[in-house]
Amino acid sequence: MTEWTILGAGALGCVMAGLLRRQGEPVSLLLSERHRGHLHPSLDLITLSGRHQLIHTRPCFAEQAGQIRCLLVVTKAYQVVEALQGLHKLPESTPIILLHNGLGVAAQVQALYPRNPLIAAVSSHGAMKEGDWLVRHTGKGETWLGPINAAAAGHAGLVSPLAAALGHAQWSEDILRLQHQKLAINAVINPLTACHNIRNGQLLEPRFADVLEQLSEEVHQVMLKLGGQEQLDDFRRRLHKVIELTATNYSSMHQDLAHGRRTEIDYITGYVINNANELPVPVCRQLYREIQRRSGKPPRRRTSNG
Structure with missing residues (x-):
């Protein structure tokens, strides 16, 4: 079982972390320097039914990039490149999944990590941040993954754990x-x-x-x-x-x-x-x-x- 490392502890990133953990998937949150030295609390996830669930994830930081086996980037589009630039030890075999609004970032990520499998993701799940480490899952939807480069072609199996956690996930060769x-x-x-x-x-x-x-x-x-x-x-x-x-x-x-x-x-x-x-x-x-x-x-x- 591969650990999912989520970069981006905003509303959607935290909801994704919560849904994956509820299915027993190992999840770590890649945190920024401002979180270093702070107690890493449990996530308080408010489910679609309105129930509160405490979600435990493992915190990690940029210098631990060599341990990352699957990286799910859930930041704002303008934050993607800067956030990835500090991961100097990221293995070339680690797939990078980009899940953000808008387009225009993938080419810059490819320039940074030309050998890594690069995957685009599209999701219609809804999420809202209601406080520090308090997030609400506001809507269930579809999630699609697909290859951006040739190295990503062998990673369609990533959709299976996502489908179990999110209710729907599929691979598309025409992700654009x-x-x-x-x-x-x-x-x-x-x-x-x-x-x-x-x-x-x-x-x-x-x-x-x-x-x-x-x-x-x-x-x-x-x-x-x-x-x-x-x-x-x-x-x-x-x-x-x-x-x-x-x-x-x-x-x-x-x-x-x-x-x-x-x-x-x-x-x-x-x-x-x-x-x-x-x-x-x-x-x-x-x-x-x-x-x-x-x-x-x-x-x-x-x-x-x-």
């Missing part, structure tokens, strides 16, 4: 398509809910009908350009279903903006804008500028690769 599908949903819901300070479900109010129509068309056109084959009506039906299923939730970008944290706008809306090229995406650009303005940062000059 699934990443694009999730990004398209996030590129509509996240910036709109953040800018208007609303829950996801409020996007279905009549006042948002026009902007939803235009924004979904912009995002869909870019996804087609990137090789997507989903019809616009199908995308809109999928979008509405996600909004309905997460109606009472606040999006991650809403929460980041509300709490003064950096958002993942560069890796979500920025990725769409970056790949639009000649396609007009005025609503995407307006939302991008507004999120950056509210974050107190000037909009970044876009490059060609997101």
Whole structure:
């Protein structure tokens, strides 16, 4: 049985740790320097049924990277590269699984660890942090893993323990398509809910009908350009279903903006804008500028690769 090392002790990372431990999987949390010297408490996981469960995990730090056999990275997209840079002793055989919102990070990770199996993950599980080491599992969903490089091809077996812990996990050889599908949903819901300070479900109010129509068309056109084959009506039906299923939730970008944290706008809306090229995406650009303005940062000059 291989120990899962989770990098990123945020809401989703802690929920993943809790669900894996409940199935008897060994789990360690790779902690930052600020946690060194502190007592490592048990995780208090609030399950979907509302029950509290104490979850025990093993703490570890960067200098123990040589002991890591499977690394699940569950950080914000902009934190991934910096977090991985300090793991100098990470074995070349250790698979690195990237689970984050947005796109545009994988190439940088490949440059850092060119020989490691690199795996992309997409998950629709919901999680919310309610306090220090107190997390709530807010929604159950699908989880998909797939290879980013050739070295990852032999690691499809990782989905078995994940499936037992999460309720669903599958391997896909076309993981980029699934990443694009999730990004398209996030590129509509996240910036709109953040800018208007609303829950996801409020996007279905009549006042948002026009902007939803235009924004979904912009995002869909870019996804087609990137090789997507989903019809616009199908995308809109999928979008509405996600909004309905997460109606009472606040999006991650809403929460980041509300709490003064950096958002993942560069890796979500920025990725769409970056790949639009000649396609007009005025609503995407307006939302991008507004999120950056509210974050107190000037909009970044876009490059060609997101």
